[in-house]
Amino acid sequence: MSEDILQFIWRFRLFRQIPLFTRAGLPIRILHPGDWNQDAGPDFQRALLFIEDIYICGNVEVHVSAKDWVIHGHHENPAYNSVVLHVIWEGEEPCYLADGSLLPSLNLRELIEPDIVCKANTLLQNINPIPCAYDIKNVPMHIKVQVLQRTVVERLEARYEQVKILLHETQGDWERVTLILIASAFGMKVNKEQFTALSRVLNLKLLKKFAHKPQLIHALFFGQAGLLQKVSGKESYVQELKKEYAYIEKLHGLDSLSPYQWKFMRMRPANFPTFKLAQLASLYTHQSSWFSWITTTESLEEIRYFVDNLEIPEFWSNHYHFEKESVGHSTAISKDFFHLLVINSFSLILFSYGKYMGDGNLVNRALAWLEQVPVEINKLVRPYKSLGLPLESALDSQAVLQLWSAYCEKKRCLHCGIGASIINRI
Structure with missing residues (x-):
């Protein structure tokens, strides 16, 4: 016992x-x-x-x-x-x-009854990474659904706590926090820290001032990222970026990151930080206040349409970085990457602001946006799907990630409704 x-x-x-x-x-x-x-x-x-x-x-x-x-x-x-x-x-x-x-x-x-203790110990001592895997098929579906509903909210509330830390660090600047979350999503795992660092130094006032001026927006992003310092490309696009940034850097006393912290090794070219940064800069070319837009629009499709029709400089259709030309390719933000943006930034901003303001409509809209995104299939989600959990959208896969990290991985089966059902069942 x-x-x-x-x-x-x-x-x-x-x-x-x-x-x-x-x-x-x-x-x-x-x-x-x-x-x-x-x-x-x-x-x-x-x-x-x-x-x-x-x-x-x-x-x-x-x-x-x-x-x-x-x-x-x-x-x-x-x-x-x-x-x-x-x-x-x-x-x-x-x-x-x-x-x-x-x-x-x-x-x-x-x-x-000794059977109760036996069931509990069988569950807790199971060596399967998902301890309840041996009996989860016998758990009623409504209990599985309830567990997913609870854990997705737990995950979003835990991430909201991280957003509150960012709010404190930025003196309550929601626009800056939004840029941090969007930029970190563009950095993905390899360059997440670098994109986050850039989002903290980017001059938001200049972003608004340069709205609808792609050349200046791109110069600001690449310049403050430090990626123009060592560029020797002869193309007019590159030379114009260097010229524009040299002027605004001197005029506004801008801070820049080191060019040596960006990572390119063992990555698909489409994920090179230069190429992702071009997409991110284009995202801010005609929409400088993403926080306002996310929290006021009712339609995720409206944002999707905007992203699908981004105007990215022609240079990037045959380049992944400044120094070397490549075979022609699409510059569009893929559907899968847009879904990652919804999961890791758009819905999180909406949920967090709803919690912060006590606005249930914003919270519900954030959940609805996650329901509109297909379920993520990765090495953590796949085993749960094979066990029969009803995973139909990103709302469910986010719930599974919380279920794994907060319960299964830590053997907290006695705190989980699925574990309780297995032990309680007569």
């Missing part, structure tokens, strides 16, 4: 409850076991009990052994004076509160 399993059993009342007596022989009825507290303090809060016909509201502490009360120092901690019941697996030691009161105890060992 582990404390986690005993807490789980108490939470779902998986033990015989009639008749029920404390260790001192007092009759007890459990109206509500309390809310499971996963932070510091008693394990369950606001429990409702009847002990010897006295209505009691308070906290409950759960231990495998009665002596754990003293071992954990609860007998000297006034914060535990609110505990009204000590739930244990075994032991006879009396437990006292810090104020000297004797604490009622309830021993569950003889009240629990």
Whole structure:
């Protein structure tokens, strides 16, 4: 028996409850076991009990052994004076509160069916990366759907906490935060840090001033990225960029990144930072306030149409970087990459601003946008799909990523509705 399993059993009342007596022989009825507290303090809060016909509201502490009360120092901690019941697996030691009161105890060992403990241990000790894989097919579909609905919100709320950190760092500048999120998506894994660093130094006032002036916008992006410093290309596009940036850099005292931090090795040319930066700069050429647009438009299709019709300089149709010409290719942002932008920036901005402003409509719109994007298929999502989870959109695949990182990988099966269903099933 582990404390986690005993807490789980108490939470779902998986033990015989009639008749029920404390260790001192007092009759007890459990109206509500309390809310499971996963932070510091008693394990369950606001429990409702009847002990010897006295209505009691308070906290409950759960231990495998009665002596754990003293071992954990609860007998000297006034914060535990609110505990009204000590739930244990075994032991006879009396437990006292810090104020000297004797604490009622309830021993569950003889009240629990061995099959419950066996099921819990089978689940927790399973070596499969997805511990419930052996029995998930027998879990009712509505429970799987509920778990996905909960975990996708958990993931978005966790990412909202990261957005709040960015807001603090930028003194509440939502437009800057939006640029950071969009730019980091363009950087993908290899150049994410570099694109993020660029988004922090880019001059937003100049972005707005240069709106609808592609040459100046591109000069600003490539110049502040440091990618024009060592360029020796003779093409007029390249020479114009260098000329324009040299002027605005001197005029406005702009900061630039080092050209040596950008990574090109072991990448597909279409993912070279120069090519992705050309697409990002074009994104801001005719739309300098992405935050305002994202939070005011109702239609994701409107944004999709704009992205599909971006005007990217002709130079990039036969180049992936400044120095070498390549075979002709499309410069358009692909459908798959647009979906990544929706997942990693557009919907996240919308959700975060909705949470920040307390606007449920914005939150619901963010979820709806994720539902309009196809499910992501990768090495983490694929196994869950093969196990029969109903994965139909990016909303579901984002839920699965949270399910893996917060539950399956950490063996937190007792905190998951799917795990609970496996253990509870008769």
